[in-house]
Structure formats: C-alpha cells, structure tokens
Amino acid sequence: MRRFNLGYFIKEGFSSIFSHGLMSFAAVCMIVACLIIMGSFSLLAVNVDGMLSQLEEENEFLAFIDEGYTDEQIRTLMEQVRQMDNVGDVTYITREQAKADYLKGHETEGLYVNLPDEVLRDRLSIHVIDLERFQETVDAVCDLPGVANHRAAGEVAEGFVAVRNAVTALAYVLIGILAAVSLFIISNTTRLAAFARREEIAIMKMCGATDGFVRWPFIVEGLILGIMGALVAFFFQWAVYAGVSKALVDGGAAGLFSLIDFQMMWKRVLGVFVLSGSAIGALGSSFAIRKFLQV
Amino acid sequence: MIRLIDVHKEYDNGTKALKGINLRIEDGEFVFLVGPSGSGKSTIIKLLTAEITASQGRVIVNGYNLNNIRRWQIPHMRRTLGIIFQDFRLIEKKTVQGNLEFAMRTVGASGREMRKRIPYVLDLVGLEDKADVFPNEMSGGEQQRVAIARALVNNPKMIIADEPTGNLDPRRSLEIMTLLERINAMGTTMLVVTHERDLVNRFSKRVVAIKDGEMIRDGQGGYYRA
Numbered sequence: 001m002r003r004f005n006l007g008y009f010i011k012e013g014f015s016s017i018f019s020h021g022l023m024s025f026a027a028v029c030m031i032v033a034c035l036i037i038m039g040s041f042s043l044l045a046v047n048v049d050g051m052l053s054q055l056e057e058e059n060e061f062l063a064f065i066d067e068g069y070t071d072e073q074i075r076t077l078m079e080q081v082r083q084m085d086n087v088g089d090v091t092y093i094t095r096e097q098a099k100a101d102y103l104k105g106h107e108t109e110g111l112y113v114n115l116p117d118e119v120l121r122d123r124l125s126i127h128v129i130d131l132e133r134f135q136e137t138v139d140a141v142c143d144l145p146g147v148a149n150h151r152a153a154g155e156v157a158e159g160f161v162a163v164r165n166a167v168t169a170l171a172y173v174l175i176g177i178l179a180a181v182s183l184f185i186i187s188n189t190t191r192l193a194a195f196a197r198r199e200e201i202a203i204m205k206m207c208g209a210t211d212g213f214v215r216w217p218f219i220v221e222g223l224i225l226g227i228m229g230a231l232v233a234f235f236f237q238w239a240v241y242a243g244v245s246k247a248l249v250d251g252g253a254a255g256l257f258s259l260i261d262f263q264m265m266w267k268r269v270l271g272v273f274v275l276s277g278s279a280i281g282a283l284g285s286s287f288a289i290r291k292f293l294q295v
Numbered sequence: 296m297i298r299l300i301d302v303h304k305e306y307d308n309g310t311k312a313l314k315g316i317n318l319r320i321e322d323g324e325f326v327f328l329v330g331p332s333g334s335g336k337s338t339i340i341k342l343l344t345a346e347i348t349a350s351q352g353r354v355i356v357n358g359y360n361l362n363n364i365r366r367w368q369i370p371h372m373r374r375t376l377g378i379i380f381q382d383f384r385l386i387e388k389k390t391v392q393g394n395l396e397f398a399m400r401t402v403g404a405s406g407r408e409m410r411k412r413i414p415y416v417l418d419l420v421g422l423e424d425k426a427d428v429f430p431n432e433m434s435g436g437e438q439q440r441v442a443i444a445r446a447l448v449n450n451p452k453m454i455i456a457d458e459p460t461g462n463l464d465p466r467r468s469l470e471i472m473t474l475l476e477r478i479n480a481m482g483t484t485m486l487v488v489t490h491e492r493d494l495v496n497r498f499s500k501r502v503v504a505i506k507d508g509e510m511i512r513d514g515q516g517g518y519y520r521a
Contacts, residue, residue: 005400005403008400199384199386200386200397202384203384203386203397203398204397204401205370205373206344206373206378207373207374207378207398207401207402207445207449208370208371208372208373208374208376208401208402208449209370209401209402210367210370211366211370213401213403
C-alpha cells in the first residue's frame, strides 16, 4: 500500500459507512451482540476456571494404610505414590495426629475424649494436580499394595469440571454461530456498498486499478465497523459484568461465587474484542468484494 | 501496438462473435473500427482490455500477450490504454478535477503529480476553466471532453474510444473527433470504434471494417459505406 493512498482509503471507508448508514448501524449492532454473547460466555468460563483452580489447590484425598505396615514399608509406599502421575504433594499423617486433628472440631463432645488411638488408621494425604483426572488418580493409588481404603469427595470436583466443560463447549458453539452471522451481515453491508459503487469500481479497473486498490477501502470500512462494534460491546460488557457482580454481592452469594474483578482483565477483554471485531469486519468485506473485482 | 492473429471468439451461449480476425495497429496510428451493430466491434474492445479472452488465436496489446497474461498483470496492461465510452461514465458526485484525480489515484499517482498533470490535460481538451464543475452541469460534448481528459491523464500509449460520438450532435461529434485527431498527432495511438459513416469519411484515416465477425475491409481513407 502506498503511503499517500492510506488517507484516501480511510476517507473512502468512512464515507462509505455514512452513505448507507442504516446497514452500517445494523452491522455494528450485530457485532456488538456477537461480542457481548461471546464475551459473557468467555468471562463465565474464565470465572468457572478460576473457581476450579481454587478447588484444585485444595483438592486432596486420604489413602488409609494397611495396619500391618511397618514405618519402612510406609516410606516406600509414600515414595511410590509421590512418583505417580498427577500426584502433587503427599503427606503422612499418623493415627495419633489424625485423632488430634479430628478432636479439634469436637472438643466439647465428651463422647470422643477417651477415643483410643487405634480407632483411626495411619494415612496419606494426597494432593491431586489435575482435577479432571481425580478419580483416575484415586483408583491408581488404591490399587497399590498397602492401601487399605480411601476417602475422597470427587463429586464436587467432577461437577465443576462438567460445568466448565459445558460452558466452554457452549461458548465455542455460540461464538461460531454468531461469528458466522456477523460475517454474513458485514458481508451484505459491504456488498451493498460495492453495488452502489459498481460503476466507480468498473471505471477504476478500466483505468488500471489493482484488485488491492479497489478492495482496501471496503476492508477499511469493515475494519472501522468491526472496531466500532468492539468498543461499544466492550463498554456494554463492562456494565453487564459489573451489574452481575453487584447482584451477586447484594444477593449474598458473594461467598459462594466471587467473580474475578473486571479491572484485572479489561485490557485482555478489550484486546480480544478489538481483534475479533476487526477480523470479522475485514474478512466479511473481503468475501463480499470478490465478485465486484471480476471486471 | 496491437496485434490480433487469427482471433476467434465464441461465447458460452454458442454465439460466434469473431471469426479469424487479423489486425495489426502500429504505434502512433489512427484507426477507425467500423461495422454495424452485432458485427463484433465490442468483442474486439473487450479482448483488447482483457475483459474476455479469445477462444482461439493471439492477442497482443502494447507488449502484453493477453493469451497468457497473469491476473496481476492486467492492471499494468490497462495503464497503457485510455478508454473512452459512448456514455462517458463519469462519476456524477465528483467534479471534473475529482474525476481526473480519481483516475490518477487509481494508478498510485501522488498529489504533486496530479497538480502538475491535471491542468495540462484540461487545457488540452479545452476545459481549463471547468475544473470545479460537476458533470451534470455540463453539455454532452463537454462531458465527453472530460472523459477524453480522464483517458489521457495517465499518459497512455493508446486510446480506445468506443462510439465516442454516439450521444452527441453532429457539430459536437466533429469537435470531439478533431480533438482525438489532435491527440493522435501528439503521438498517442488511436483506435476509434464507430458506425458514423459521415465522420469516418470526413477524416482520411485507416478504416478497418468488420461484419458478422469477419474483417471485410482494411484500408487507408476512402469512402466507407456501412
């Protein structure tokens, strides 16, 4: 692109937008809708992922050791568990320690005061790295000789994983559909603009204009529409997110679901929106103009 | 320079528009291409501007072999041509100056080049005081002059005029043809497609006549009957 053509392309792009304002408005609205829905699902996925990460940090299960195991055997068993895939941290808890921990929550209940140490077993507290492979890891540990039993609350973890996967899959499907619809709308807007200027395009081509020279103003138009849509969508998204956060706090659900602060991710959201809007705009225009270049 | 060697053109619907045309136009020549409607004149122009390709034979325009020209080369080939249409094809929302700037910008000319070239071309076609006028404020003859100026503004080797006087009265037609003759005298090759006998007969130029897709005459001057 020649330097002195850039201004011309931008001027032509803007003038084209205003020459069919209603269609341009419809295109911007479509991009806004697409990006907001895409953004909402992505932010939901990010938050579920965040919660999952928190859960993963605390995620562990107990493997009870066979009562006949000696200290040496327990050390070997610990080492075996530690070597296993998806195992982060392994802590050995003696039955005395386990009893002391248990009694911490039941000091006032006399029933437990005289509880003999033998009631509880020595155990390993095992921290899992990837929550999605929680059950697989539990099963693998239980298969080891020396592990008599286990206690694991895998249902919550599995529930979170299922929600995250569902949200992510839904987000991908919706993003795909909305991106296609936006491309179609942008494409039609550009086609309308190109049709209105078909005579000019024919003259340009007869004067020796390259395809690129004819195409660029339309791509610039698509880019401008895309960026405008992205900016509007960004501020809408911000307002919606802030509204939902406030509603959660006001509704007393903040303890259960604490959303990630938007301030922490606005740059990333803005970047993704502008990139997506620009890509939709530029691609839509490129598809639409092809037919008019056949002169 | 134009060379058509045994050129045939058959359209997809089976119409045989050209049947073995051989034509050679040297640099600096002035040639009338004449013939009745449907004789194949427009097909020859479309071949020369690379809008269509020949079914058979060779087409060479200003050093470009159009039989195997690549798509990216077509704009460069067209820059060696200036095209004038019967219906002028000016952009109504742009002034005369704007129309010429549009044509120059198309080939990547800079502002400085435009400021230098446009007044010269407007002066050449006698419209030096009409730069800021819109086409719909001008007469048909003036609009055709603007179209000629636009064809000239990128300094082409050759001008192809497709019925340039078709929409004009006899007096304006004569003025336009005289202007084209003057431009030719300055070195630009001129191919004028027309079916106006009186004009052709008035100028003693080479006349190539085609009928039903075949060349029936190629000669210098002389009386031509459609």
